[in-house]
Amino acid sequence: AAPAERLRAELQRAGQCRQAHVAVSAHEKETFWAVRKAAVPTLYKLKGRRKILALVEDAAVPVAHLVPYFEGIYAIFERIGVDFVIYGHIAKGLMHTRPLLDLKDPADIARLRPIADAVYELVDGLGGTVSGEHGDGRLRSAYIQRKYPLVYDLFVRTKQLLDPQGLFNPEIKTHHDPDQMTRHLRFGAVYRTTPIVKLRLNWNDGFAQEVEKCHGCSKCTTVTTATRMCPVYKFTRDEDAAPKAKANVLRALLSGAVEGQALYQEELRHVMAQCVNCGSCYVECPSAVNIPKMAMEAKAQFVRRFGATWPEQLTARVELAAKWTHPLAPLIAPALRLPKVRKLAARLTGQAPQREMVTFDRRPLYDRLPATLLGQGPRVLYFAGCYAGYIRPRLGEAAVAVLRQMGCAVDLPPQFCCGLPQLSKGLTNAARRAAQRNLDGWQTLLDQADHIAVTCSSCGYALMQDWSYLLPPATAAKVRAKTIHISHLIRQHTERLVFATLPVRLAYHQPCHLRLQPNSDSTLHLLKDIPGVHLHDLQSHCCGIAGSWGLLAKNYDLSKTIATPMIQALNDSGADYGITDCPTCQMQMAHLGCLPVRHPVEIVWDSLQAAP
The missing domain is CATH 3.30.70.2740 (Alpha-Beta Plaits)
Known part of the structure; x- marks a missing residue:
C-alpha cells in the first residue's frame, strides 16, 4: 500500500490527474472492478x-x-x-x-x-x-x-x-x-418498421424501440454457471433459445425482412417458447432489453389467433382449480398417489408423470384466518398467492403470525392469481382480469395499506413488474411502490422481535424472480440474524422449474438437467433443510434433492416460537 500511496501523491503533485485512488485491499480491488464492469452497461443505456x-x-x-x-x-x-x-x-x-x-x-x-x-x-x-x-x-x-x-x-x-x-x-x-x-448492419439507411396493429401489453416507450435496444453483444449466450442469464440456452446451446434470437426475429418482422404472417408460424412460436420468463436476461443484459416481455407479446399474438394448448391453460389456472377442488382434497390427494390414477392424470394434464401432482389443502388460508387482524404497527396487506393460499396454507399462517408478532395490522382480502402464469403463456386477457379482480377485492386497502407483503417471490415480481404491462401506469406504480418481500419487511422491524437460538443448518437457493427485486439479498441477511443458524448460500443458478414450465412432461428432462448443479450443491451442503422463497423452486428442490425444503418465514417463526 505504501508504494501506491507514494505514487498517488507524486501524480497529484505533478498535476497529472485531478483525482487518484488506490486499490490494494481486496475490498478496494472489488470496488474498482465493479466500476469497470458497470462502464459498458451504463454506456449502452x-x-x-x-x-x-x-x-x-x-x-x-x-x-x-x-x-x-x-x-x-x-x-x-x-x-x-x-x-x-x-x-x-x-x-x-x-x-x-x-x-x-x-x-x-x-x-x-x-x-x-x-x-x-x-x-x-x-x-x-x-x-x-x-x-x-x-x-x-x-x-x-x-x-x-x-x-x-x-x-x-x-x-x-x-x-x-x-x-x-x-x-x-x-x-x-x-x-x-x-x-x-x-455490411450486414443491424439497421442501415433503408431500415423501417411497420407496427403490429394491436399490441396486447402496455408499451409506454414503444414496442419497436424496445426490440431495437438489443445490439447483439451476445452476453446472453454465456454458458458459465457463474451468471444466471438464460438457463435454457446455457444447457441446450440452441441458438433459438438465446434471448437475442427473440429480438432478432421480432426486429426482422417489424422491418419487413420476414413476412408479418411469420408471427403465427410454428417456427417463430418455437423460438418464443424457449423463454421461460425467469427474467435473468433482463436483469443481466448490458442494455436492459426486456426480452421476457417481448416473448410475452409474441406469445399473446399467437394465442389471440390460435388459442393456448390444454396443458398451458390448465397450468395457468391453478387458483381456479384450487377453488373448485379444495373441498374434495381428502379424496383427491390419496387417489393421485395411486400409480394408475397418477399416470392417467399426467396424460390428461400434460404434466410429467415423474412429478407428484399438485393438490390443494381442504382448508385454504382464507378459511383459517379472519380478513382483518388489528395491530398498532404498519398496516400490511398480505398477498398470499396460490401456494400459501391453497396448497400450503400453513406457510401463510406462519407469515401472518410473524407479522402479528411485529405488531402489524394484517389484511387478508379476497385474492386471485397474480397473473404471472397466464402472462408467461400469452394469456394476457386472463392475466389482466386477474390483476383487476385483485384490485377490486382490495378496494380501498391499496391506499390504506403501508405495504403489500408477499411470501412468493414470483408473485412479488408480478406485482412489481408484470402488472405494469397490464394496468394503467399510475395504478401499477402505486402497487409496485408498496409491494415488499416479507423477508425485507421483517428486517425493517427486527427490533420488534425476539429471536431464540435455533441450532439448524440451512442451504439457501435464491429464486430467479427474487434476484430481480429490490433488496434481493434480504432473506440471506434475515436468516443470518437468527442466533444459531448456520447458513450456506448455494450461490446457484436457475433451479430449472421456471414456474409451471418445468411441471410439463415435454420440459421435464431439460428442467432436471438445468437443476443438476444446484441439486448437487444442495445434497452436498450438509444442511438440515433446503430454503427458498419460491414455491415452485421448493417443489423442484424437494422432488430432485434429498433434503426437506422450507420457506424462510417458517424458520423465522420457529425461532420466535422458541423465544421465552
Missing part, C-alpha cells in the same frame, strides 16, 4: 439514437506509445465530428474506444470506414494491433491483408485446406473487403 459502437474498440499499442495514441484518437474523432468514449487496460496499452453513432443515419453509416481506416493507420503506425483481445471478425478482417501482406495468401490457403466448403465463418476470417464493416 445512454438515451438518444446514437449508441456506442464496437467498431474500433480493441486497439492495443506499446505502453510507451500511449500518449501519441491518445492524441491521435482525439484528433481523429474531432476531425470526423463524432463523440466517443474510451476505457480499458492502460497498463497493457489496450484501450476500448467506442464512437457514438446512429446506424439508421446514412451520414453516420458513411463515417464507419473513415473511422476504422484512420484508427488502423494510427495504431499500425505506433506498432500496435487493432485486434488486441477480441479477435478480428467482421469488423477488422478488412485489415488482415494490410497487416500481413507477405503471408496473407498462406492464411487463405490454410483456410481452404481446413474448410474446403467454406462453412466456418464465411466472409470473416480470410475475406478481404475494405467495406466489410459497413
Whole structure:
C-alpha cells in the first residue's frame, strides 16, 4: 500500500490527474472492478439514437506509445465530428474506444470506414494491433491483408485446406473487403418498421424501440454457471433459445425482412417458447432489453389467433382449480398417489408423470384466518398467492403470525392469481382480469395499506413488474411502490422481535424472480440474524422449474438437467433443510434433492416460537 500511496501523491503533485485512488485491499480491488464492469452497461443505456459502437474498440499499442495514441484518437474523432468514449487496460496499452453513432443515419453509416481506416493507420503506425483481445471478425478482417501482406495468401490457403466448403465463418476470417464493416448492419439507411396493429401489453416507450435496444453483444449466450442469464440456452446451446434470437426475429418482422404472417408460424412460436420468463436476461443484459416481455407479446399474438394448448391453460389456472377442488382434497390427494390414477392424470394434464401432482389443502388460508387482524404497527396487506393460499396454507399462517408478532395490522382480502402464469403463456386477457379482480377485492386497502407483503417471490415480481404491462401506469406504480418481500419487511422491524437460538443448518437457493427485486439479498441477511443458524448460500443458478414450465412432461428432462448443479450443491451442503422463497423452486428442490425444503418465514417463526 505504501508504494501506491507514494505514487498517488507524486501524480497529484505533478498535476497529472485531478483525482487518484488506490486499490490494494481486496475490498478496494472489488470496488474498482465493479466500476469497470458497470462502464459498458451504463454506456449502452445512454438515451438518444446514437449508441456506442464496437467498431474500433480493441486497439492495443506499446505502453510507451500511449500518449501519441491518445492524441491521435482525439484528433481523429474531432476531425470526423463524432463523440466517443474510451476505457480499458492502460497498463497493457489496450484501450476500448467506442464512437457514438446512429446506424439508421446514412451520414453516420458513411463515417464507419473513415473511422476504422484512420484508427488502423494510427495504431499500425505506433506498432500496435487493432485486434488486441477480441479477435478480428467482421469488423477488422478488412485489415488482415494490410497487416500481413507477405503471408496473407498462406492464411487463405490454410483456410481452404481446413474448410474446403467454406462453412466456418464465411466472409470473416480470410475475406478481404475494405467495406466489410459497413455490411450486414443491424439497421442501415433503408431500415423501417411497420407496427403490429394491436399490441396486447402496455408499451409506454414503444414496442419497436424496445426490440431495437438489443445490439447483439451476445452476453446472453454465456454458458458459465457463474451468471444466471438464460438457463435454457446455457444447457441446450440452441441458438433459438438465446434471448437475442427473440429480438432478432421480432426486429426482422417489424422491418419487413420476414413476412408479418411469420408471427403465427410454428417456427417463430418455437423460438418464443424457449423463454421461460425467469427474467435473468433482463436483469443481466448490458442494455436492459426486456426480452421476457417481448416473448410475452409474441406469445399473446399467437394465442389471440390460435388459442393456448390444454396443458398451458390448465397450468395457468391453478387458483381456479384450487377453488373448485379444495373441498374434495381428502379424496383427491390419496387417489393421485395411486400409480394408475397418477399416470392417467399426467396424460390428461400434460404434466410429467415423474412429478407428484399438485393438490390443494381442504382448508385454504382464507378459511383459517379472519380478513382483518388489528395491530398498532404498519398496516400490511398480505398477498398470499396460490401456494400459501391453497396448497400450503400453513406457510401463510406462519407469515401472518410473524407479522402479528411485529405488531402489524394484517389484511387478508379476497385474492386471485397474480397473473404471472397466464402472462408467461400469452394469456394476457386472463392475466389482466386477474390483476383487476385483485384490485377490486382490495378496494380501498391499496391506499390504506403501508405495504403489500408477499411470501412468493414470483408473485412479488408480478406485482412489481408484470402488472405494469397490464394496468394503467399510475395504478401499477402505486402497487409496485408498496409491494415488499416479507423477508425485507421483517428486517425493517427486527427490533420488534425476539429471536431464540435455533441450532439448524440451512442451504439457501435464491429464486430467479427474487434476484430481480429490490433488496434481493434480504432473506440471506434475515436468516443470518437468527442466533444459531448456520447458513450456506448455494450461490446457484436457475433451479430449472421456471414456474409451471418445468411441471410439463415435454420440459421435464431439460428442467432436471438445468437443476443438476444446484441439486448437487444442495445434497452436498450438509444442511438440515433446503430454503427458498419460491414455491415452485421448493417443489423442484424437494422432488430432485434429498433434503426437506422450507420457506424462510417458517424458520423465522420457529425461532420466535422458541423465544421465552
